[in-house]
Amino acid sequence: xxxxxxxxxxxxxxxxxxxxxxxxxxxxxxxxxxxxxxxxxxxxxxxxxxxxxxxxxxxxxxxxxxxxxxxxxxxxxxxxxxxxxxxxxxxxxxxxxxxxxxxxxxxxxxxxxxxxxxxxxxxxxxxxxxxxxxxxxxxxxxxxxxxxxxxxxxxxxxxxxxxxxxxxxxxxxxxxxxxxxxxxxxxxxxxxxxxxxxxxxxxxxxxxxxxxxxxxxxxxxxxxxxxxxxxxxxxxxxxxxxxxxxxxxxxxxxxxxxxxxxxxxxxxxxxxxxxxxxxxxxxxxxxxxxxxxxxxxxxxxxxxxxxxxxxxxxxxxxxxxxxxxxxxxxxxxxxxxxxxxxxxxxxxxxxxxxxxxxxxxxxxxxxxxxxxxxxxxxxxxxxxxxxxxxxxxxxxxxxxxxxxxxx
Amino acid sequence: xxxxxxxxxxxxxxxxxxxxxxxxxxxxxxxxxxxxxxxxxxxxxxxxxxxxxxxxxxxxxxxxxxxxxxxxxxxxxxxxxxxxxxxxxxxxxxxxxxxxxxxxxxxxxxxxxxxxxxxxxxxxxxxxxxxxxxxxxxxxxxxxxxxxxxxxxxxxxxxxxxxxxxxxxxxxxxxxxxxxxxxxxxxxxxxxxxxxxxxxxxxxxxxxxxxxxxxxxxxxxxxxxxxxxxxxxxxxxxxxxxxxxxxxxxxxx
Amino acid sequence: xxxxxxxxxxxxxxxxxxxxxxxxxxxxxxxxxxxxxxxxxxxxxxxxxxxxxxxxxxxxxxxxxxxxxxxxxxxxxxxxxxxxxxxxxxxxxxxxxxxxxxxxxxxxxxxxxxxxxxxxxxxxxxxxxxxxxxxxxxxxxxxxxxxxxxxxxxxxxxxxxxxxxxxxxxxxxxxxxxxxxxxxxxxxxxxxxxxxxxxxxxxxxxxxxxxxxxxxxxxxxxxxxxxxxxxxxxxxxxxxxxxxxxxxxxxxxxxxxxxxxxxxxxxxxxxxxxxxxxxxxxxxxxxxxxxxxxxxxxxxxxxxxxxxxxxxxxxxxxxxxxxxxxxxxxxxxxx
Numbered sequence: 004x005x006x007x008x009x010x011x012x013x014x015x016x017x018x019x020x021x022x023x024x025x026x027x028x029x030x031x032x033x034x035x036x037x038x039x040x041x042x043x044x045x046x047x048x049x050x051x052x053x054x055x056x057x058x059x060x061x062x063x064x065x066x067x068x069x070x071x072x073x074x075x076x077x078x079x080x081x082x083x084x085x086x087x088x089x090x091x092x093x094x095x096x097x098x099x100x101x102x103x104x105x106x107x108x109x110x111x112x113x114x115x116x117x118x119x120x121x122x123x124x125x126x127x128x129x130x131x132x133x134x135x136x137x138x139x140x141x142x143x144x145x146x147x148x149x150x151x152x153x154x155x156x157x158x159x160x161x162x163x164x165x166x167x168x169x170x171x172x173x174x175x176x177x178x179x180x181x182x183x184x185x186x187x188x189x190x191x192x193x194x195x196x197x198x199x200x201x202x203x204x205x206x207x208x209x210x211x212x213x214x215x216x217x218x219x220x221x222x223x224x225x226x227x228x229x230x231x232x233x234x235x236x237x238x239x240x241x242x243x244x245x246x247x248x249x250x251x252x253x254x255x256x257x258x259x260x261x262x263x264x265x266x267x268x269x270x271x272x273x274x275x276x277x278x279x280x281x282x283x284x285x286x287x288x289x290x291x292x293x294x295x296x297x298x299x300x301x302x303x304x305x306x307x308x309x310x311x312x313x314x315x316x317x318x319x320x321x322x323x324x325x326x327x328x329x330x331x332x333x334x335x336x337x338x339x340x341x342x343x344x345x346x347x348x349x350x351x352x353x354x355x356x357x358x359x360x361x362x363x364x365x366x367x368x369x370x371x372x373x374x375x376x377x378x379x380x381x382x383x384x385x386x387x388x389x390x391x392x393x394x395x396x397x398x399x400x401x402x403x404x405x406x407x408x409x410x
Numbered sequence: 411x412x413x414x415x416x417x418x419x420x421x422x423x424x425x426x427x428x429x430x431x432x433x434x435x436x437x438x439x440x441x442x443x444x445x446x447x448x449x450x451x452x453x454x455x456x457x458x459x460x461x462x463x464x465x466x467x468x469x470x471x472x473x474x475x476x477x478x479x480x481x482x483x484x485x486x487x488x489x490x491x492x493x494x495x496x497x498x499x500x501x502x503x504x505x506x507x508x509x510x511x512x513x514x515x516x517x518x519x520x521x522x523x524x525x526x527x528x529x530x531x532x533x534x535x536x537x538x539x540x541x542x543x544x545x546x547x548x549x550x551x552x553x554x555x556x557x558x559x560x561x562x563x564x565x566x567x568x569x570x571x572x573x574x575x576x577x578x579x580x581x582x583x584x585x586x587x588x589x590x591x592x593x594x595x596x597x598x599x600x601x602x603x604x605x606x607x608x609x610x611x612x613x614x615x616x617x618x619x620x621x622x623x624x625x626x627x628x629x630x631x632x633x634x635x636x637x638x639x640x641x642x643x644x645x646x647x648x649x650x651x652x653x654x655x656x657x658x659x660x661x662x663x
Numbered sequence: 664x665x666x667x668x669x670x671x672x673x674x675x676x677x678x679x680x681x682x683x684x685x686x687x688x689x690x691x692x693x694x695x696x697x698x699x700x701x702x703x704x705x706x707x708x709x710x711x712x713x714x715x716x717x718x719x720x721x722x723x724x725x726x727x728x729x730x731x732x733x734x735x736x737x738x739x740x741x742x743x744x745x746x747x748x749x750x751x752x753x754x755x756x757x758x759x760x761x762x763x764x765x766x767x768x769x770x771x772x773x774x775x776x777x778x779x780x781x782x783x784x785x786x787x788x789x790x791x792x793x794x795x796x797x798x799x800x801x802x803x804x805x806x807x808x809x810x811x812x813x814x815x816x817x818x819x820x821x822x823x824x825x826x827x828x829x830x831x832x833x834x835x836x837x838x839x840x841x842x843x844x845x846x847x848x849x850x851x852x853x854x855x856x857x858x859x860x861x862x863x864x865x866x867x868x869x870x871x872x873x874x875x876x877x878x879x880x881x882x883x884x885x886x887x888x889x890x891x892x893x894x895x896x897x898x899x900x901x902x903x904x905x906x907x908x909x910x911x912x913x914x915x916x917x918x919x920x921x922x923x924x925x926x927x928x929x930x931x932x933x934x935x936x937x938x939x940x941x942x943x944x945x946x947x948x949x950x951x952x953x954x955x956x957x958x959x960x961x962x963x964x965x966x967x968x969x970x971x972x973x974x975x976x977x978x979x980x981x982x983x984x985x986x987x988x989x990x991x992x993x994x995x996x997x998x
Contacts, residue, residue: 063797114983114986120793121929121930121933121982124926125930125978125979126979129971129972129976132971133968136967136971137967137971269801272794272798325813330813332808332809333806333809333810335802336803336805336809337806339798339799339802340806342798347795
């Protein structure tokens with residue numbers, strides 16, 4: 004507990020270095036090009052924000068893509084009306100999505116469990132359907148909202164800036180500069196999430212996940228905490244949405260569809276909900292698979308696998324071709340199932356297992372079972388007497404012995 | 411009469427036609443240890459649940475220090491100074507032992523809601539050291555950093571008690587603090603409660619173990635079928651024929 | 664008045680579909696405690712049973728008749744479906760009735776699929792968190808969808824109702840109502856009644872209902888509740904499959920139809936009350952009818968866009984005002 008601060012600084016440092024070196028690191032995997040890395044960064048931000056809500060409080064929102072979509076629309080409107088600079092777009096998107104999150108969260112958080120999930124899903128579907136129908140003047144319906152040549156851009160025309168594609172004070176948001184802007188934002192967003200995880204606020208959120216009853220009897224009002232977490236994670240989604248609009252200035256309603264919300268849930272769980280790095284890893288893996296697998300086709304597969312003996316070559320290529328290109332969704336489905344079945348804690352748990360890195364708590368939670376007490380006591384019994392700062396009092400040991408023999 | 415901490419005034423509670431509490435009146439005085447006893451299903455736990463806002467009374471009201479508790483949220487009642495230990499320990503299982511205690515200290519220091527987004531919880535030195543001290547005093551000193559859910563049941567109850575004590579409540583409600591404990595452990599708990607009692611805390615305790623009741627209580631209230639059938643000092647209760655009937659009546663039939 | 668009647672009738676078939684899917688969802692949820700996101704895929708698989716049956720029945724023989732020539736000069740090919748060639752008029756009848764006939768195919772197929780699903784996957788997830796259940800069944804749903812897409816392509820495949828009921832009922836000169844929708848409504852009522860009666864009047868049903876209340880106690884009584892749950896899952900799968908199958912003449916099936924229905928059916932289940940069968944049925948029909956009312960031009964002109972959001976709006980209001988849904992038990996699933 005004492006040296007977590009040093010550890011966090013190291014973690015953040017490594018994260019920043021990895022973000023800077025990502026083009027080199029990703030190159031061997033065939034992912035070292037800016038378009039894909041930008042996606043990693045943006046969905047990383049989205050998932051890190053979602054993790055603040057889901058990973059810490061356990062509240063599973065099934066409508067988080069709304070905030071992504073709202074952020075995108077707000078950013079494009081800012082490009083159209085204010086300036087091509089992404090700064091006002093990002094700030095505006097965060098504010099607008101924060102307001103949406105405040106309204107939706109205020110209502111949805113009146114319920115918990117699966118009811119909360121359904122409420123958020125219902126709101127998301129409403130926003131999605133309305134964006135396609137009645138709100139067409141704002142969202143431009145199925146065509147999607149885009150930046151046009153003759154948009155007013157009042158701030159730009161006032162200061163005499165020309166240009167129509169989004170930039171950060173002249174730095175274009177395409178190519179490598181675009182990636183490094185997004186990566187910088189990701190690092191800041193990640194640092195903020197680390198701060199939240201380590202703050203009393205973060206501890207309170209974890210407490211809510213564990214036992215809401217006790218929260219009340221401890222004197223905490225859970226709801227404002229939950230609402231704050233919901234709004235923060237909504238703002239993260241808005242931020243991600245605005246970056247999405249900045250790198251590709253076209254906002255469509257399909258970003259708000261429930262499958263998009265499902266995707267961020269999957270990213271978070273795949274990486275490991277409630278862990279710091281998990282969501283970033285999860286979003287990276289899913290976007291990587293999406294890009295690589297969906298780009299492959301049967302012919303490419305044939306050349307890649309040409310080393311196989313001819314007798315099985317065609318068969319293997321035919322079978323594998325089901326999983327790539329158009330069929331990459333099949334791979335995605337399999338991935339979900341494999342991860343949930345064999346690695347319920349997500350990738351991070353797998354990494355921990357491989358490297359035998361122990362979580363901070365040395366005793367594994369055994370859930371609410373009858374055996375728990377027995378095991379808990381035996382664990383305590385095996386502990387050296389001088390463990391921790393103070394010697395074990397006699398009576399606790401006595402009790403532990405009585406407990407185990409009585410069973 | 412102004413030394414009354416908790417005033418339960420004509421409280422009724424019905425569950426789908428079943429009278430769990432019928433016209434219960436009870437005054438808890440400042441600094442006393444008040445035991446509520448009665449056979450199973452007498453409404454003892456229901457009474458405590460009404461006091462902490464888990465249940466709302468069908469009729470009647472509960473006053474704490476002159477403030478009405480009925481209709482208030484549990485966290486408001488807690489912030490007023492009522493703490494409760496449950497029959498099955500309610501703790502934050504996925505938090506470490508010390509974090510559990512820190513939670514209740516934060517609630518005490520910062521109120522029902524506060525945003526500390528940028529401070530680190532392990533840098534709250536004052537709170538960490540106090541929490542360590544309280545835990546050591548209660549015999550939990552050597553597993554600060556264990557998950558609370560991995561503790562034995564007795565330790566969980568002790569942890570819950572530690573959390574309640576760090577809230578510095580004006581009134582402590584205990585629901586069967588020794589249920590299911592071995593004799594040696596029960597005695598240890600009684601000793602602990604005696605210490606807490608000596609510090610001047612007002613305590614309401616529900617208990618089945620008469621040994622515990624008579625070694626702790628200043629006054630006793632007996633509930634049966636949701637009604638108060640007797641109230642008074644331990645000696646009076648011991649000899650009360652109504653009480654004997656309530657406890658033994660069934661067996662004689 | 665006619666307009667209102669028509670809207671109610673328009674809502675009935677859709678409501679029937681919602682009710683049948685929601686029935687299975689809530690049955691599985693109430694007994695097994697599993698949130699099954701692959702339930703929509705079962706609906707879709709049922710629909711594709713009808714497509715497969717139709718394809719099978721209309722498989723053609725080609726006879727080249729050299730004596731006759733087409734206008735292009737090539738010999739005329741006479742194509743007749745095998746079934747017709749083999750069975751004559753009976754074959755014709757079978758092809759015409761391919762949708763109802765495919766029920767015979769769908770029942771065993773759906774039963775086998777859902778039993779494999781339950782034994783091979785779902786049973787390991789009884790006690791896992793709902794998030795895990797949602798994810799794993801969501802993954803399964805994607806896989807099933809993709810498999811169907813590989814076999815049948817991505818485009819909707821229209822199916823026709825038997826010619827005897829392919830017409831429309833003329834209510835007034837301007838308004839007509841397809842017979843098949845009436846058939847669908849009656850069919851859904853029949854299935855609902857059968858499922859209810861099965862659970863109500865058989866010992867099997869009694870055990871299942873008891874298991875819904877308290878699984879552990881029933882298990883302690885020495886009853887193999889697991890096997891019964893498997894059968895319940897199979898039943899839910901068959902009901903979903905039949906609902907999808909009979910729906911094909913109304914909306915041409917495509918591989919992602921299940922997902923579209925699934926989200927709405929979840930809302931229906933929640934509105935009806937988690938785990939409540941009558942609630943699911945009632946809410947299904949109610950929301951179907953409400954949706955059809957909201958799509959009336961008169962309503963849309965006052966509240967633009969209402970047809971798009973009405974179901975979700977109702978769900979939000981119900982959840983806030985009456986969290987246990989229309990007919991649900993109190994406190995279920997709150998944490």
